[in-house]
Amino acid sequence: MNQFIEDYVSSCQQCSRKKNNHHKKFGLLKPLQIPSGPWNSLSMDFITQFPLSNNFDSILVVVDIFSKMAIFIPTYGTITALELGQIFISHVFPNMDSNGQTDRVNQILEQYLRILTCWKVSKKLQSVQQVVKEELESTIRRFKKYADRNRKISPDFQPGDKVRLASKNIKTTRPTKKLSERWLGPFGIINKIGRHAYHLKLPLQWKSVHPVFHVSLLEPGKQSSIPNCNQFPPPLVLVEEQEEWEVAQVLDSKLKRGNLWYLVEWKGFSEDPERTAWEPASNLTNSPDLVKDFHSLYPDKPGPTTSRV
Known part of the structure; x- marks a missing residue:
């Protein structure tokens, strides 16, 4: 009888959807691979909802996993993936364009450095990096040991x-x-x-x-082994979709940090003082005809060909 009751309760759909579990979290910790040197592997996160300062309200924090060196970059909370990539290019991995004259001067500078290079310093740096790597390995082992106390091997x-x-x-x-x-x-x-x-x-x-x-x-999701134990299918849970406003017309365009923005008027808000708003071009993918009509009327206004890629 106990086995029958246990089987019925553990496979009950109503019970399993409502009850909390009391076992350790599935999945043992899998630490990231230790980088071979500085700036080979990075971590990043955003700190948001700061008071507005110079049009910025957020900070992008980029940390080198090996050296723990950090870069703090001002940004804003509505940043897109494309803009994030541009920030990395300009602040984290800058690669400035150069002309032939600069390249020639670089060759001369490299000649100076070859003469003045102290090889002992280079060897010492390698040994320091090896010590850092060993310390990181030790720290990760300890962290994994403590983290796995509250975890269990996943099914x-x-x-x-x-x-x-x-x-x-x-x-x-x-x-x-x-x-x-x-x-x-x-x-x-x-x-x-x-x-x-x-x-x-x-x-x-x-x-x-x-x-x-x-x-x-x-x-x-345990299935009941009791013969002829049919349960009602679970009700479908409705997921809240993101609301989408319909654009009535495009009024203007501009470039902001090299990205294209449109001034749009929302349909159904003709009497609302906030019926217009500046939106990035990526938010108007469902209104290509309105964008095309705007650029037909104002061909000199900034458009997709003038925005930064």
Whole structure:
């Protein structure tokens, strides 16, 4: 009887969606590979929501994993992936264009340096880097040891297995997060991505949710072994989609930090004093005809061919 009850409760869809788990988090820590030298591997993060200063409200922090040297770059919270790449080129890995005269002077300077180079300093630097590498390895081993105390080896999920997905990172239409279901699904596994991530088969209505998840967000979806134990399918949880406003017309264009922006008027807000706004060109991908009409009327205004790539 105990085995029957345990099997029924553990495979109950209502119970598994509502209850918290009490085991250690799946997935042992997998430290990053130690770089061979400075600036071979970087980490980065944003600090946002600062008071506005010189049109900047955020800081991009870039840290060299080997030397721990950090670069702090002012930016803004609405930065795009293209702008982030441009920041890296200009602040982290600058590669300035040069002319033939500068290259010739560089050759002469290199000749001076060859004569004045102290090889002992170079050898000492190599030994210092080796010591740094050994210390990093020791630190990572200790960190992994402490981190794995609260982790456990993850199940070896296979394609076709059913798993439940933690709802903590899924923004749904439920009015209260506290009373929402803890787990969603079950969903089928399509394949394994890397060592600790899985590609799930999500409902078509979840088109805004990326289907790859870390194993720590998954739980096995146990099926009942009790004969003729049919349970109702789980209700579909509606994911909150991002609202999209419709553009009535394009009024103006400009270049901002080398990127193209458009002044647009929103449809349905004709009486609203905030009916217009400057938007990056990437936000108008669904309004190509309006953009084309604007440039036909104002061919001298900045357009896609004048923006920085």
